[in-house]
Amino acid sequence: MSNEKIPYKIYLxxxxxxxxxxxxxxxxxxxxxxxLNPETLKPITKEELSGVxxxxxxxxxxxxxxxxxxxxxxxxxxxxxxxxxxxxxxxxLEEKLGTPAKIYYKFEGNNTSGSHKLNSAIAxxxxxxxxxxxxVTTETGAGQWGTALSMASxxxxxxxxxxxxxxxYEQKPFRREVMRTYGATVTPSPSMETEVGRKIxxxxxxxxxxxxxAISEAVEKAxxxxxxxxxLGSVLNQVVLHQTVIGLETKAALDKYNEKADIIIGCAxxxxxxxxxxxxxxxxxxxxxxxxxxxxxxxxSCPSFTxxxxxxxYCDTGMICPLAKMYTLGSGFIPAATxxxxxxxxxxxxxxxxxxxxxxxxxxxxxxxEVFAAAEEFARVEGILPAPxxxxxxxxxxxxxxxxxxxxxxxxxxxxLTGTGYFDMVAYEKFHDGKMTNYAPTDEEIxxxxxxxxxx
Amino acid sequence: MSNEKIPYKIYLxxxxxxxxxxxxxxxxxxxxxxxLNPETLKPITKEELSGVxxxxxxxxxxxxxxxxxxxxxxxxxxxxxxxxxxxxxxxxLEEKLGTPAKIYYKFEGNNTSGSHKLNSAIAxxxxxxxxxxxxVTTETGAGQWGTALSMASxxxxxxxxxxxxxxxYEQKPFRREVMRTYGATVTPSPSMETEVGRKIxxxxxxxxxxxxxAISEAVEKAxxxxxxxxxLGSVLNQVVLHQTVIGLETKAALDKYNEKADIIIGCAxxxxxxxxxxxxxxxxxxxxxxxxxxxxxxxxSCPSFTxxxxxxxYCDTGMICPLAKMYTLGSGFIPAATxxxxxxxxxxxxxxxxxxxxxxxxxxxxxxxEVFAAAEEFARVEGILPAPxxxxxxxxxxxxxxxxxxxxxxxxxxxxLTGTGYFDMVAYEKFHDGKMTNYAPTDEEIxxxxxxxxxx
Numbered sequence: 041m042s043n044e045k046i047p048y049k050i051y052l053x054x055x056x057x058x059x060x061x062x063x064x065x066x067x068x069x070x071x072x073x074x075x076l077n078p079e080t081l082k083p084i085t086k087e088e089l090s091g092v093x094x095x096x097x098x099x100x101x102x103x104x105x106x107x108x109x110x111x112x113x114x115x116x117x118x119x120x121x122x123x124x125x126x127x128x129x130x131x132x133l134e135e136k137l138g139t140p141a142k143i144y145y146k147f148e149g150n151n152t153s154g155s156h157k158l159n160s161a162i163a164x165x166x167x168x169x170x171x172x173x174x175x176v177t178t179e180t181g182a183g184q185w186g187t188a189l190s191m192a193s194x195x196x197x198x199x200x201x202x203x204x205x206x207x208x209y210e211q212k213p214f215r216r217e218v219m220r221t222y223g224a225t226v227t228p229s230p231s232m233e234t235e236v237g238r239k240i241x242x243x244x245x246x247x248x249x250x251x252x253x254a255i256s257e258a259v260e261k262a263x264x265x266x267x268x269x270x271x272l273g274s275v276l277n278q279v280v281l282h283q284t285v286i287g288l289e290t291k292a293a294l295d296k297y298n299e300k301a302d303i304i305i306g307c308a309x310x311x312x313x314x315x316x317x318x319x320x321x322x323x324x325x326x327x328x329x330x331x332x333x334x335x336x337x338x339x340x341s342c343p344s345f346t347x348x349x350x351x352x353x354y355c356d357t358g359m360i361c362p363l364a365k366m367y368t369l370g371s372g373f374i375p376a377a378t379x380x381x382x383x384x385x386x387x388x389x390x391x392x393x394x395x396x397x398x399x400x401x402x403x404x405x406x407x408x409x410e411v412f413a414a415a416e417e418f419a420r421v422e423g424i425l426p427a428p429x430x431x432x433x434x435x436x437x438x439x440x441x442x443x444x445x446x447x448x449x450x451x452x453x454x455x456x457l458t459g460t461g462y463f464d465m466v467a468y469e470k471f472h473d474g475k476m477t478n479y480a481p482t483d484e485e486i487x488x489x490x491x492x493x494x495x496x
Numbered sequence: 497m498s499n500e501k502i503p504y505k506i507y508l509x510x511x512x513x514x515x516x517x518x519x520x521x522x523x524x525x526x527x528x529x530x531x532l533n534p535e536t537l538k539p540i541t542k543e544e545l546s547g548v549x550x551x552x553x554x555x556x557x558x559x560x561x562x563x564x565x566x567x568x569x570x571x572x573x574x575x576x577x578x579x580x581x582x583x584x585x586x587x588x589l590e591e592k593l594g595t596p597a598k599i600y601y602k603f604e605g606n607n608t609s610g611s612h613k614l615n616s617a618i619a620x621x622x623x624x625x626x627x628x629x630x631x632v633t634t635e636t637g638a639g640q641w642g643t644a645l646s647m648a649s650x651x652x653x654x655x656x657x658x659x660x661x662x663x664x665y666e667q668k669p670f671r672r673e674v675m676r677t678y679g680a681t682v683t684p685s686p687s688m689e690t691e692v693g694r695k696i697x698x699x700x701x702x703x704x705x706x707x708x709x710a711i712s713e714a715v716e717k718a719x720x721x722x723x724x725x726x727x728l729g730s731v732l733n734q735v736v737l738h739q740t741v742i743g744l745e746t747k748a749a750l751d752k753y754n755e756k757a758d759i760i761i762g763c764a765x766x767x768x769x770x771x772x773x774x775x776x777x778x779x780x781x782x783x784x785x786x787x788x789x790x791x792x793x794x795x796x797s798c799p800s801f802t803x804x805x806x807x808x809x810y811c812d813t814g815m816i817c818p819l820a821k822m823y824t825l826g827s828g829f830i831p832a833a834t835x836x837x838x839x840x841x842x843x844x845x846x847x848x849x850x851x852x853x854x855x856x857x858x859x860x861x862x863x864x865x866e867v868f869a870a871a872e873e874f875a876r877v878e879g880i881l882p883a884p885x886x887x888x889x890x891x892x893x894x895x896x897x898x899x900x901x902x903x904x905x906x907x908x909x910x911x912x913l914t915g916t917g918y919f920d921m922v923a924y925e926k927f928h929d930g931k932m933t934n935y936a937p938t939d940e941e942i943x944x945x946x947x948x949x950x951x952x
Contacts, residue, residue, distance in 0.1 A: 047510040048576040054503040120504040121588070121879045132577070132651075150606050152881040152916070194876040195588075214670075214921035220928045221875055419677055420650040423577045425608040460608070462918045465670035472676045 048131060050293040052124035058288040059111060061281045063100075064319045064391055066107035067326050070398055072277070072390035073365035075101075076352060081496055084362045092262060094269050096167040100278040109281065111163075112170075118162045118195055122151035123285065127293035128457075132421040134441070141444035142299070143437060145457040146290045146317065147424065152218070155382075155427065155459030156313045157188035157273050160282035164271040165192035174267035175199030179229065179254030181208055182381035183215030184459065185273030190222035201268075203229040203257045206249035215463055229254040236260055236358065251384075252357025252371075259360060274310030274382075275355060275364075275389050283316025290454065291320045301332060303440055305455040307432035308336040308345065308403065309382045311389030317456040318401070325400060334401040335440075336392070337432040339411070340480045342375040344368060344388045345396055345403035347486050352496040353387055363494055366393040369481075373489030376479035378408050379467030382429040382458075386489070406435045407478040412471040414438050415461070427459040428467055504587060506749040508580035514744040515567060517737045519556075520775045520847055522563035523782050526854055528733070528846035529821035531557075532808060537952055540818045548718060550725050552623040556734040565737065567619075568626075574618045574651055578607035579741065583749035584913075588877040590897070597900035598755070599893060601913040602746045602773065603880065608674065609644035611838075611883065611915030612769045613729050616738035617641070620727040621648035630723035631655030635685065635710030637664055638837035639671030640915065641729030646678035657724075659685040659713045662705035671919055685710040692716050692814065707840075708813025708827075715816060730766030730838075731811060731820075731845050739772025746910065747776045757788060759896055761911040763888035764792040764801065764859070765838045767845030773912040774857070781856060790857040791896075792848070793888040795867070796936045798831040800824060800844045801852055801859035803942050808952040809843055819950055822849040825937075829945030832935035834864055835923030838885040838914075842945070862891045863934040868927040870894050871917070883915040884923055 065071055074083040089098045100109060111119075130143040148156035168176050175198050180186030186202040193200035202224050209216055209228035219226050229249045230237040234257040240247060247253075262270035273279065294301060304321055306314035314336055324330040336345055344367045354371040355361040368387040369375075375384045388396075395401050415431035417438070418424070426434060433455040444451050461468065470476045481489075521527055530539040545554045556565060567575075586599040604612035624632050631654050636642030642658040649656035658680050665672055665684035675682050685705045686693040690713040696703060703709075718726035729735065750757060760777055762770035770792055780786040792801055800823045810827040811817040824843040825831075831840045844852075851857050871887035873894070874880070882890060889911040900907050917924065926932045937945075 048573075049510075051507050054505075117504075118879075121584075128577075152875070152879055152918075154918075191879055195879070213925065214918070217921040217925045217928065218881060218918075221872055221881060221924050223876060416677055419608070420679060423574075423608055423647060423651075425674060425677060462608075462610075462670070462674075465673040468677050469669065469673045472673065 046129055046297050049126040049128050050297065051126050052289060052293055054120050056292060057116060057119055057124050058285050060108040061111055062284045062288060062319050062323070063103065063107055063109060063281055064322060065104040065277070067323050068394065069326065070394055071104050072394040075362035075364055076496065078354065078359060078363050092259060092270050094164070094167045094171050094173065096170065097164060097278050100281055101276060112166060115163055115166050119285070122158065124289045125150060127290055130422055133418060136421045137438065137441050137445065139441040139445040140448060140450040141441040142450065142452045143441055144452070144454045146286055146454070147457045148286060149424065149427070149457065149460035153184060153188035153191055154462060155184045155188070156283060156286060156316070157185045158191060159285050160273060160279045160312065161188035161192040162195065163282045165189065165196045165198055168269055168271070169196040169198055173198070173269055175201060176271045177201045177258040177262040177268055178271050178273070179203045179251060179258045181205050181251045183208060183212055183219070183463065184382065186224070186226070187215060187218050188273065189271065190219040190224035193224065194222040200224040201261060202226045203231065203254040205229055205251055205254050212463065229257050231257060233257070234260045250357065255356045256358035256360060274312040275385065275387065277389065277391055279312040280315035280389055280391055283312045284319040286313065286316040286456065287319045287321065290317065299452055301454040302451040303333045303335065303453045305335045305337060305433045305436050305453065307383060307429050307456070307458065308338050308388065309429060310385045311392040313456055313458045315389055315392050322395065322400065335436055336396070336401060336403040337436045338403060338405045339378055339380055339383050339432060340405040340407055340478065341378045342369065342384050343405050344386065346405050349490050350393060350397050351493050353493050355387065363496065364390050366390050367396060369486060370489030370492060372492055379464060380428040380432065383432065404436060406432055409471070409476050409478055411435050412468065412476060424457065425461050426457060427461045428464050430456070430458040433457070502585055502753050505582040505584050506753065507582050508745060508748055510576050512748060513572060513575055513580050514741050516564040517567060518740045518744060518775050518779070519559065519563055519565060519737055520778060521560040521733070523779050524850065525782065526850055527560050528850040531818035531820055532952065534810065534815060534819050548715060548726050550620070550623045550627050550629065552626065553620060553734050556737055557732055568622060571619055571622050575741070578614065580745045581606060583746055586878055589874060592877045593894065593897050593901065595897040595901040596904060596906040597897040598906065598908045599897055600908070600910045602742055602910070603913045604742060605880065605883070605913065605916035609640060609647055610918060611640045611644070612739060612742060612772070613641045613644035614647060615741050616729060616735045616768065617644035617648040618651065619738045621645065621652045621654055624725055624727070625652040625654055629654070629725055631657060632727045633657045633714040633718040633724055634727050634729070635659045635707060635714045637661050637707045639664060639668055639675070639919065640838065642680070643671060643674050644729065645727065646675040646680035649680065650678040656680040657717060658682045659687065659710040661685055661707055661710050668919065685713050687713060689713070690716045706813065711812045712814035712816060730768040731841065731843065733845065733847055735768040736771035736845055736847055739768045740775040742769065742772040742912065743775045743777065746773065755908055757910040758907040759789045759791065759909045761791045761793060761889045761892050761909065763839060763885050763912070763914065764794050764844065765885060766841045767848040769912055769914045771845055771848050778851065778856065791892055792852070792857060792859040793892045794859060794861045795834055795836055795839050795888060796861040796863055796934065797834045798825065798840050799861050800842065802861050805946050806849060806853050807949050809949050811843065819952065820846050822846050823852060825942060826945030826948060828948055835920060836884040836888065839888065860892060862888055865927070865932050865934055867891050868924065868932060880913065881917050882913060883917045884920050886912070886914040889913070
């Protein structure tokens with residue numbers, strides 16, 4: 041099909057919405073290492089996880105053989121309110137750059153949560169409801185995941201308790217109010233509601249909280265409250281599974297127009313959007329059917345892939361969750377206070393970690409100010425105001441498109457635009473006012489973070 | 497076609513994007529009264545308007561005979577980045593209400609400006625560029641129009657100067673930063689940049705500004721700066737013309753599925769979204785081809801249709817713009833400080849005013865707290881967090897659907913969901929905290945506002 045025929049936005053029809061999620065582990069030659077019980081250091085069992093997580097989700101978490109999981113009809117019905125998401129041809133950006141490259145981006149921001157997080161939130165809420173639970177607990181930093189889970193819980197009539205890092209609760213009241221609109225209870229963390237919260241408040245009365253502490257509160261609340269379970273928005277394999285709806289739609293849209301991607305780019309925080317986007321392409325690459333350059337983009341301030349270590353580590357600072365083998369900076373690593381809250385996690389999803397270790401994907405880091413410059417350039421021609429996280433992928437997509445301009449190659453570049461930046465205007469303001477800085481951790485800081493890995 | 501076949505979201509293809517705007521005046525039996533020169537009180541001429549407005553837009557403003565205007569290709573190309581906008585079947589809301597009614601809403605919030613305003617902003621920016629102008633000036637209150645115009649100006653490389661009511665500039669920094677991201681200059685009004693601004697600041701040093709003052713500054717700046725013109729986001733007939741893309745798409749989507757609307761509902765501020773939505777339906781109604789109930793929804797705090805007078809009035813508090821015959825509360829009417837900034841204008845577009853006076857449409861008022869309750873109910877089942885303005889239409893759509901539940905009638909209800917409420921969370925917070933109030937102006941306040949109508 042000629043270029044002229046490709047619309048600005050490729051919308052699949054509702055009937056083309058994927059009917060199954062794809063479990064990349066089934067096709068991996070080297071499987072990701074199993075999760076370990078933090079006390080016994082043995083592979084964790086379904087029984088051990090069942091007090092904290094929903095049963096169906098544990099199955100998805102632990103299953104490395106089933107290639108496809110049916111997406112239940114109620115989840116597909118919910119998806120239909122915001123999916124299939126458009127695959128957008130960046131005609132205006134291409135023209136602005138003067139590149140022969142073709143640039144596409146999969147846009148996941150067209151829903152109230154403002155990001156891809158809703159893809160997994162609705163799945164997790166559904167399975168909780170199916171299991172007859174009353175509610176779910178979770179933590180949220182900047183608030184995207186909390187918003188997504190609030191929306192999903194409202195839809196299925198589940199109670200939703202969100203522990204929001206206190207500093208965000210106070211400084212980002214808008215996200216908090218979005219969650220309340222959907223009926224969630226939002227508690228600033230640390231709180232007096234949990235033992236761990238009370239302990240921390242006693243020790244550090246003036247603390248403004250941390251994600252690690254909020255996780256611990258949410259897990260405690262779930263495990264001690266009848267009919268509640270804890271749910272998580274990234275890092276886990278089940279989340280990557282749900283997010284494969286992104287990649288499956290992307291591939292279907294490209295196939296529809298006989299387009300073949302050469303380079304696939306995604307930002308990498310905990311890894312769920314990246315894993316979801318690349319899954320069906322990685323499948324072809326693993327099977328030798330087609331080669332792709334797959335690029336993970338990290339902030340230089342939190343370089344799990346590029347400067348971390350592939351080792352077993354704690355997933356939370358409270359050290360109560362299972363151990364995962366992953367690229368990590370250490371659960372005690374404290375990234376600089378950048379404006380991409382979604383990319384500040386110390387580790388990386390185990391599937392992606394294994395793929396990276398196997399040389400099946402690349403990783404690069406980018407500087408914060410470069411990311412915002414790319415975001416602004418993108419917004420002015422493509423209209424969409426991107427989230428800082430997503431803009432990491434934009435930056436590298438522009439870089440690759442400019443390389444094509446130099447070499448004259450008409451490569452096809454696909455990147456994930458995971459969300460919108462409407463709630464990130466404080467960061468944009470800093471950028472506009474020239475007050476934004478860059479920070480790369482020193483070698484000493486990296487070493488310090490890695491010094492306390494569990495002995496496995 | 498059976499109900500089962502109708503998808504959640506009806507997306508027209510890019511090729512089905514309207515190629516022309518529809519000028520409802522061409523088919524009206526009683527034409528709207530002409531704009532008058534405020535000094536001579538005679539119908540205003542193109543020459544008199546040309547120092548302030550762009551030439552092509554003046555033609556569109558004054559033309560009451562040409563039924564269709566071609567949408568220039570560059571505007572259609574821009575439209576393709578966010579249009580055709582989806583017509584959404586509110587399956588979840590219907591189920592929640594238990595109504596036999598079928599509810600559809602046309603969603604205009606899927607773009608960074610967050611509303612339908614972008615439909616006219618891009619047209620106005622295009623014609624300014626076509627005329628070889630350097631830039632445009634405008635005013636903005638809450639910031640939706642300013643954001644839309646900033647995006648449109650960035651796309652065409654026009655300079656964009658926005659006078660933002662000072663209190664909004666300070667209290668709503670996020671909108672301001674969105675505009676700056678798109679390269680606009682945002683000035684708090686009143687400012688020292690204009691004569692009118694300096695005068696007001698001298699007289700009222702501590703003023704936090706008003707929309708009327710910001711309009712006057714923007715008009716002065718445009719008329720005194722070489723290569724600049726003033727543009728406006730609502731009220732004018734040209735804006736209604738551009739917004740007919742909403743109604744044309746809505747009708748095309750319904751026709752595609754053989755659906756016939758019985759009731760069409762839109763919120764009414766200056767009238768541009770309502771006029772755009774109803775235009776093609778009103779055409780059939782005027783021609784006697786089909787009857788529709790068409791309902792304008794106003795806030796009880798600013799009831800132009802329901803308690804105003806159909807008379808010539810000033811469009812701006814500075815009394816420098818042309819006089820328009822419209823339903824008005826008087827240019828000096830000061831509405832209560834409600835949270836629907838887009839519905840606080842004292843008058844109503846002349847086309848809609850004439851149609852209402854001819855009995856071709858109805859108007860109702862709703863209370864602010866009822867509107868937010870409807871907004872929240874809608875958000876929890878349909879996912880989208882609506883703008884307070886749009887939620888006025890939601891409230892009446894729900895009311896009509898519940899009437900159907902009582903009578904058992906399966907009416908088809910279509911309403912305009914003009915935008916998202918992401919920048920309105922302060923209002924939602926008040927609602928959640930039970931601090932939101934209602935206000936209807938007293939008869940004395942209405943009389944006072946109408947006491948100073950111009951003598952025409």
